[in-house]
Amino acid sequence: MKIYKSTPPLLFLLIFVSACSSADLSWNYDGSVTMSGKQLKTGLQSAYSGFSNGEGVFIAGYKIDNKGINHPYAVFVDNELTMRSSWKRNRKVQQFFLYKKHTYLLDDLGRVELYENSTWVESSIKLQSNSIIVDSNEFIIACKPTPLMKTSENIGSCYSVQKSWKVDLSWRVVKPKICDNFLVVVEDSNREIKAHRIDIDSGEILRSISISTPVEHVCSLQFN
Amino acid sequence: MELHFYPGRNLLVAKDKTRIHGRFEAWGGPSTIGNDARMAEEPTWPGQYIIDKSHAYRTNTWPLSRITWGTKLLDKPSQDDVWYQLPENKWGSIKNDHKISRSDIIDLYFNLYSLRIVPKKWVFNDFGPVAIRWFKDSNGNRKLDANEQLSGQMFHTTQANEAEEIRRLPINMVHSHGCIHLKPRERDQLFAIGAFKPGTIFTVHKYYENL
Structure with a gap:
């Protein structure tokens, strides 16, 4: 502080x-x-x-x-x-x-x-309300953060309108990024912090790892 | 005075042996465990408890509840930040300390009050201005002893219901994560009739039970 x-x-x-x-x-x-x-x-x-x-x-x-x-x-x-x-x-x-x-x-x-x-x-x-654009090189990948309020029923997500996929993910602080042509999202709003590597064409979660702290440089995460 | 909560009926009753002092709308957790990834919703656990203290609640579990309701704010538009008051006339950056931007604060206030301003005080704590705590009294002395602890479930209002009350809008009640949501005005009425006096017996009935 x-x-x-x-x-x-x-x-x-x-x-x-x-x-x-x-x-x-x-x-x-x-x-x-x-x-x-x-x-x-x-x-x-x-x-x-x-x-x-x-x-x-x-x-x-x-x-x-x-x-x-x-x-x-x-x-x-x-x-x-x-x-x-x-x-x-x-x-x-x-x-x-x-x-x-x-x-x-x-x-x-x-x-x-x-x-x-x-x-x-x-x-x-x-796009969905409160979204941010994560990538718009070939098609748009947008993500929506987990709402701040406890009573909110929605959680965050990442999605592509053009590719017709959507993944629910509770991220908020660490902004999702494209790393080596994969979407990397850190779920920092859950009790267990997890990072996901996601296929940008299908939205499929290819690999998930548990991490101890929500790292800001998501492209440095090792998924092997 | 005793308090009886019927979670399946969204009903809180304040009564003594001779009469009912009031019926109040109160929403507990769902009847079964929910699937909120941040923290799963849980039922308000049935049992007999004792009312303890009432205080402005703060917890790190929820981003908006890391700052106590009513904490003074200082708008810093040229830094895209808002400061919050700390002890000894010191100030902290909400952006740095809690990862909540000035824009987020303006959005929150706009969603609650339809005005794009940075308020003078923090009015976003999920537990409202005051939480009323209870505990399981293992030895029956109606006092919180060293081996007893306050429940993580508590009575409180929400920031949305507080805003609705101020704006004289209908109060839209929702289920909690296990706590008991009250309407702001009814919370004040309950305080006024002494229902939250420390030592008051409080019973959470099973979801199928009715008065």
């Missing part, structure tokens, strides 16, 4: 550590984007997800009004560090991703929109 004495000055310096970067462009949790020492304020007061498509960076975050209400937004900043677009969203943007050379947006209801002519267009891809 990290313990902070309330708001030490050093901490404010650490805040500006970039959340993610691509080439010279990097986005930060405070909603700003930096490039070669220059900083652009996007108007977001909190950012939690970013994605570079080669032309710039898409960021998902919130604008916070004077009542403390967080309004979900997506913004796009190009590689010249110019703010190109800002979209107010009805639902939280879960993630941006690349699929068949196009940029898509996934929201928390599982709706997928295609980025086309500087706007978002509803696509035919439908």
